[in-house]
Amino acid sequence: MSCLSLPLTKRFCQFELRGNLAFEECMSMEVCNRITAGEANLGLTYLTEENLRQYEEEMARGTLCIQRLLWDRIELLVARTHPLAGLERVDMDQLYGERLATAKTVRDDAILGKRMLKWAKVTKFTDVDIMKQAILEQKMIGFLPRYTLLSEGNASEMSRFAVVPVEHTERENRLSLCLVQREERVLGYQEKILSSCIQDYFKQFCREHPEFGEEGVEHADGASAVPDRDQ
Numbered sequence: 195m196s197c198l199s200l201p202l203t204k205r206f207c208q209f210e211l212r213g214n215l216a217f218e219e220c221m222s223m224e225v226c227n228r229i230t231a232g233e234a235n236l237g238l239t240y241l242t243e244e245n246l247r248q249y250e251e252e253m254a255r256g257t258l259c260i261q262r263l264l265w266d267r268i269e270l271l272v273a274r275t276h277p278l279a280g281l282e283r284v285d286m287d288q289l290y291g292e293r294l295a296t297a298k299t300v301r302d303d304a305i306l307g308k309r310m311l312k313w314a315k316v317t318k319f320t321d322v323d324i325m326k327q328a329i330l331e332q333k334m335i336g337f338l339p340r341y342t343l344l345s346e347g348n349a350s351e352m353s354r355f356a357v358v359p360v361e362h363t364e365r366e367n368r369l370s371l372c373l374v375q376r377e378e379r380v381l382g383y384q385e386k387i388l389s390s391c392i393q394d395y396f397k398q399f400c401r402e403h404p405e406f407g408e409e410g411v412e413h414a415d416g417a418s419a420v421p422d423r424d425q
Contacts, residue, residue: 197345198238198395205391213384222304229374230258236375236385238392240266240339242304243368259375263396264341264406266369268305270358271336271343273329279356286362290314295334297325306337307364322346330354339369341406371396 199217206215220228225239230252241260252258270289272278278288286306293315300318303310317334319325322342328334343357360367373392375381381389400407 197342201395202388202391205395206388209387211384211387215384215388221298226258226260226374229376232376235381236373236389238263239372239374240304240369241372242365242370244365245304246370246372256377259373259377261373261393262370263373263393264371264400266339266341266371266406267367268337268360268363268369269340269343270360271326271329271338272356272358273333274354274356276333276335276356278335278358281358283359283361286360286364289335293317293332293334295319295325295328295332295336297322303364305363305365305367305369309364326355339371341371344403 202217203215222239222241223245225234225237226241226245226249228234229237230249246260249258249260253260270278270284278284278292286309290309290313294313294317296316296318297320298318300310300313300316302308317328319328322338323346325336326346329336337360340357343352343355373389373396375385375389378386
């Protein structure tokens with residue numbers, strides 16, 4: 195989610211804090227594992243309901259805090275000139291003969307399942323931007339969350355693509371983008387500020403795009419409280 199680094203930096207820098215701000219990307223489940231192990235204090239990741247159940251014990255003890263920021267789902271991305279672009283929705287069984295572009299390691303996917311491992315024609319690219327370029331230029335297809343599709347690139351660029359809802363995925367096509375952090379007392383002041391910046395950003399985003407909160411996620415009006423320096 196490299197698209198988040200700029201808006202979060204803008205919010206964070208308004209506080210004129212000393213210190214460095216660095217963003218690092220890793221696999222979704224690695225975020226929770228690293229925070230649980232004390233190797234990191236704060237992160238953003240996509241989780242399924244099954245993933246969330248795995249961390250119920252840590253959440254009950256208060257050693258791990260997970261806040262759902264928005265609901266999301268995986269959708270198909272193709273060039274507007276692709277034969278699939280005109281469909282209102284597409285079944286997974288229609289796609290296995292297509293050339294798949296991806297920006298992550300092909301594995302037993304949380305939504306698309308083990309059939310991803312048997313996909314006949316897959317090309318893994320180093321990042322989402324190159325993946326999207328391949329989809330445009332080489333008639334490939336790709337899968338991305340709605341938030342990523344909406345946030346990565348500008349409106350002019352996205353007009354060259356078509357986004358098609360996907361049906362009959364191997365597992366329920368529902369994701370939560372979550373803020374994951376260690377217990378409050380462990381966080382430093384700068385980390386608490388960054389956490390409040392993340393929460394405020396997504397509250398505003400969901401007000402502007404209510405479809406991401408339609409599953410019942412509550413986003414309170416107003417900004418989140420900025421922590422005192424002595425907290």
